[in-house]
Amino acid sequence: MNKKNIFIRAIIVLIFAGSLNAQVKNSIYSMFGVGQLSDNSFGINKSLGGTGIAFQSGRSINYLNPASYLGILPNSFNMELGAYGIYSKSENANTSQADGDIKFSYFSAGYYCTVWWALSFGIVPFSSVDYVVNSNDEVGGELTSFEKKFTGTGGLNRVYVGNSFNIFEGLSVGFNASYIFGHITQTETASSSGSFSGYELKNERSAQSLYLDYGIQYSVTNNHWLYTIGVTYGASKKLNTTDDLEFIYNGETNPLEQDEQLNIKIPQKLGFGISVKKGNNFRAGSDYELGKWSTINFSYPNLDTKNSNRFSVGIEYSSGE
Known part of the structure; x- marks a missing residue:
């Protein structure tokens, strides 16, 4: 029996965001639905511009296509751990705000079982909510203006088990079976001004679901x-999803009930x-990915969503083995 090789990789990717015109800590788009979706690319994919749908796993795990797990080296067990850092600066004509953070990105492991089967498992981020938006409003019937702040934190994670199978030479298929779960907190706060005493509206949302995604890879060799x-x-x-709404006014907390639960879809x-x-x-590769966001209703009458399109190209060259 061959001795099993163990590869352990810790990958830290630093992503720096430049100056923004609005007072948004991370992304204004994370206000809606489950938040800003994660790209799910691991360290090796990030180094190739996010490309990986047609790359096979090797010493690194390619989570972008579950059919790739069959490329894990024989008699090996791979583990990867990732983290990322964000620095953002928001500014306008009167003020500026800087924020920074380092967060866990993902943990994944892969195992080559037989010539026709390989598997992977781990936990990866699914979405993130992280924003701060300031605005001004007026009390109806009065000449009193007050500041309003909208904040959001949290996000969803995904625990997955993936399998890859060899159908015949050159063709592999795979799937990831995942459990998506997490919590999102959204708060609307109005500051007191004059005779207006202010308020706070808080929503604690939990979400969970089972999810399946699939992949196919076909390879041929020539020269x-x-x-x-x-x-x-x-x-x-x-x-x-489950929402827990609270309205805080004059120091009193009152629970609120929703007439209809919002539908949140992937x-x-x-x-x-x-x-x-x-x-x-x-090796070199290129990806295209389409997200059908136009079919998702966020229950906001003035919000019109469009499909997302992602293109990526990556090239890797090394002078030695």
């Missing part, structure tokens, strides 16, 4: 070059990728 195409798919999915997504590889020295 020492490996050519691969990959396809990924994830269906639209409604999350099970959009349908479809990805396609191509790649070429020669030995262990060179």
Whole structure:
């Protein structure tokens, strides 16, 4: 029996955000639905511009396509741990605000079981909510203005178990079975001004659901070059959500009831990728991914959503083995 190799990688990716015109700590888009969706690319994918749908796993785990797990090196067990840092600066004509943070990104492990089966498991972020928006409003019937602040924190995580199977030479299929869960806190705060005593409206939202996504990879070899195409798919999915609303006024906290629970959905997504590889020295690839956001209703009458399109290209070259 061959001795098993263990590869442990800790990958730290620092992402710096530049100056913003609005007073938003992270992303204004995280106000809606489940928040800002994570790109789910691991360290090796980030170094290739987020590309990976047609790349096979090796010493690194390629989470972007579950069919890739079959590329994990034989008789090996891989583990990866990632973290990221964010620095943001928000400013306008009168004031500026700087924020920074370092957070856990992901943990993943992969195991080569047999020539026809490999698996991966771990926990990865699914979405994040992190924003601060300031505005001004007036008390009806009075000449009193007051400041309002909208804040949001939290996000969702995904625990997954993925499997990859060899159907015949060159063709592999795979799927990730995931449990999505987490909490989001959104608060609207009005400061006291004159005869207006202010208030706070707080919503604690929890969400959870099972989720499946799928992948296919097909490879052919010609003159020492490996050519691969990959396809990924994830269906639209409604999350099970629970909202806990509170209204705080004059020091008193009053629970509120919603007439109708908001429907929060994950959009349908479809990805396609191509790649070429020669030995262990060179590989290049390109991805396209479509997110069907136009079919998602956020229950905001003035909000019109469009489909998202992601393009990426990555090239890797090393002079030695």
